Amino acid sequence: MAARALIHVPKTAKKGEVIELRAMISHRMETGQRQGVNGEAIPRDIINRLTCTYEGVEVFSAELFPAVSANPFVSFYTVAVQSGVIVFTWIDDAGAKQVATAEITVS
Amino acid sequence: MPWRNGWRNTLMKLQSRRRVLQGLGAGGVAALFGTSPAVGQSAPPRVVVIGGGIAGASVSRALRREDPTISVTLVEPSTRYTTCPFSNLVVAGLREIATLQFGYDGLRRAGIDVVHESAVAVDSDARRVRLRDGVEFTYDRLVVAPGVDLRWDAIPGYSESAASTMPHAWKAGEQTILLRRQLEAMDDGGVVIMSVPANPFRCPPGPYERASLIAHYLKTRKPRSKLIVLDAKDQFSKQRLFTAAWKTLYPETIEWISLSDGGRVREIDPSTKTLVTEFSSHRADVANIIPPQRAGSIAGVIGIADQTGWCPIDPVTFESRLVPNIHVIGDAAIGGAMPKSAFTANAQAKACASAIVQLLRGADPAAPKLINTCYSLVAPDYAISIAGVYTPRNGLLAEVDGAGGTSPIDAPAATRAAEATYAESWYQAMTREVFVR
Numbered sequence: 420m421a422a423r424a425l426i427h428v429p430k431t432a433k434k435g436e437v438i439e440l441r442a443m444i445s446h447r448m449e450t451g452q453r454q455g456v457n458g459e460a461i462p463r464d465i466i467n468r469l470t471c472t473y474e475g476v477e478v479f480s481a482e483l484f485p486a487v488s489a490n491p492f493v494s495f496y497t498v499a500v501q502s503g504v505i506v507f508t509w510i511d512d513a514g515a516k517q518v519a520t521a522e523i524t525v526s
Numbered sequence: 527m528p529w530r531n532g533w534r535n536t537l538m539k540l541q542s543r544r545r546v547l548q549g550l551g552a553g554g555v556a557a558l559f560g561t562s563p564a565v566g567q568s569a570p571p572r573v574v575v576i577g578g579g580i581a582g583a584s585v586s587r588a589l590r591r592e593d594p595t596i597s598v599t600l601v602e603p604s605t606r607y608t609t610c611p612f613s614n615l616v617v618a619g620l621r622e623i624a625t626l627q628f629g630y631d632g633l634r635r636a637g638i639d640v641v642h643e644s645a646v647a648v649d650s651d652a653r654r655v656r657l658r659d660g661v662e663f664t665y666d667r668l669v670v671a672p673g674v675d676l677r678w679d680a681i682p683g684y685s686e687s688a689a690s691t692m693p694h695a696w697k698a699g700e701q702t703i704l705l706r707r708q709l710e711a712m713d714d715g716g717v718v719i720m721s722v723p724a725n726p727f728r729c730p731p732g733p734y735e736r737a738s739l740i741a742h743y744l745k746t747r748k749p750r751s752k753l754i755v756l757d758a759k760d761q762f763s764k765q766r767l768f769t770a771a772w773k774t775l776y777p778e779t780i781e782w783i784s785l786s787d788g789g790r791v792r793e794i795d796p797s798t799k800t801l802v803t804e805f806s807s808h809r810a811d812v813a814n815i816i817p818p819q820r821a822g823s824i825a826g827v828i829g830i831a832d833q834t835g836w837c838p839i840d841p842v843t844f845e846s847r848l849v850p851n852i853h854v855i856g857d858a859a860i861g862g863a864m865p866k867s868a869f870t871a872n873a874q875a876k877a878c879a880s881a882i883v884q885l886l887r888g889a890d891p892a893a894p895k896l897i898n899t900c901y902s903l904v905a906p907d908y909a910i911s912i913a914g915v916y917t918p919r920n921g922l923l924a925e926v927d928g929a930g931g932t933s934p935i936d937a938p939a940a941t942r943a944a945e946a947t948y949a950e951s952w953y954q955a956m957t958r959e960v961f962v963r
Contacts, residue, residue, distance in 0.1 A: 425788045425805040441804050445786050490760070490786035492804070 432499035474503035578602025581856025584875030618739035672822025716811035821858035841918035862922030901949035
């Protein structure tokens with residue numbers, strides 16, 4: 420997919436603290452409902468799924484639809500349970516994946 | 527006729543009807559006006575204007591020009607106005623701020639009663655404006671042109687006091703000078719950061735003109751320095767022209783970070799001059815925070831601003847959609863497709879004045895055609911422009927297709943230099959017409 424993904428994960432947190440995670444991927448989110456200059460339909464091409472795992476446990480997932488804007492931005496909250504890796508995965512209509520990871524230290 | 531058009535409107539309509547009736551015989555007229563002693567001896571119509579910026583000063587003059595019998599009172603606390611147009615030149619050290627400052631003697635010479643006070647309340651039923659000193663004026667029509675206020679609550683950490691270290695410079699004056707002094711004091715190799723809000727805000731191309739002229743200053747005087755523009759948008763006015771010019775003139779100096787690159791500033795720490803975006807943070811040596819805006823605060827007090835913070839208007843008369851007999855022009859109004867510019871303010875003022883004159887005569891104002899032109903300087907001898915024509919459509923001011931345009935994307939240096947002289951000519955002509963003459 421080779422899109423640019425940006426994520427925000429706090430570097431440190433206290434155990435039990437509610438933390439905000441943010442993710443944005445640059446993607447045109449082509450709806451499939453537009454026509455090009457020659458009148459031909461422009462094929463749909465969107466990110467249709469975003470998941471987030473925390474030390475292998477899924478803490479968030481979303482299905483995305485054509486009405487979602489270009490460069491979709493998502494923010495959500497989870498609880499800091501342990502130090503580890505947080506992985507965001509975006510999947511597009513062609514099944515291509517984009518992954519971004521960050522580490523968090525929980526004390 | 528709706529009651530809200532008011533007694534004067536009613537009177538005018540009756541008077542014009544009387545002229546028709548006179549042709550039919552005087553008896554009917556006597557019956558109609560037998561109990562109305564005011565006819566023919568009424569006081570001249572009175573318009574009060576709140577706000578002495580480009581919009582308010584222009585509408586005051588236009589009213590007097592179109593109908594010298596109208597009594598016009600302009601309420602403006604400041605005795606000296608500093609124009610936002612060309613203030614980016616002051617920031618860049620290319621112009622003295624005194625050349626952007628104008629008093630109100632010219633308006634007084636035009637027969638306008640200029641009162642240097644703040645309006646604090648409006649009783650729209652009694653049609654009365656109250657000033658801070660307690661003086662009250664009644665009006666037949668009120669024009670409110672309060673410009674913008676900065677939304678101090680919009681970016682956590684930013685505040686009126688933070689603006690003394692991280693200036694907005696989005697109202698010309700002391701803030702403009704402060705930003706200039708900070709740039710002068712900065713060491714070569716420093717980082718300047720601008721934060722630019724989402725639409726709508728005053729002067730859509732303004733941040734990019736400012737970025738260009740700051741870059742010009744840095745490139746010529748402090749060449750190891752850098753300018754980062756953190757933007758809450760992906761698209762902006764004259765973008766192709768600005769981007770092309772930056773690539774040519776300031777490739778090493780300007781870095782523009784768009785919304786989709788994570789450019790939206792969500793928090794500010796004034797103690798360290800740090801700007802926090804969604805995904806990173808940036809420390810500045812000089813920070814220029816242009817915060818989100820809304821209509822000047824008196825609009826909220828009067829109740830003519832809606833939940834957006836701006837004032838919905840009828841695009842033909844500029845009458846408020848929320849409070850009758852009050853017109854809103856300039857940056858505070860929801861101008862539809864029309865950008866919040868000085869040229870727009872001046873054009874809306876003239877159209878609004880014509881509409882008010884018609885309404886006071888009991889006539890129906892015609893739909894206006896409005897023009898906006900906006901020059902942006904990218905360097906002292908390099909300007910680009912955009913122009914548009916607007917007319918009411920579906921209750922809003924909409925752009926007339928095919929009537930406007932921008933400077934050509936591929937143009938010789940002579941064209942850019944010529945546009946820089948046009949910009950100067952426009953500024954001189956506009957300020958002379960509005961303030962000096």
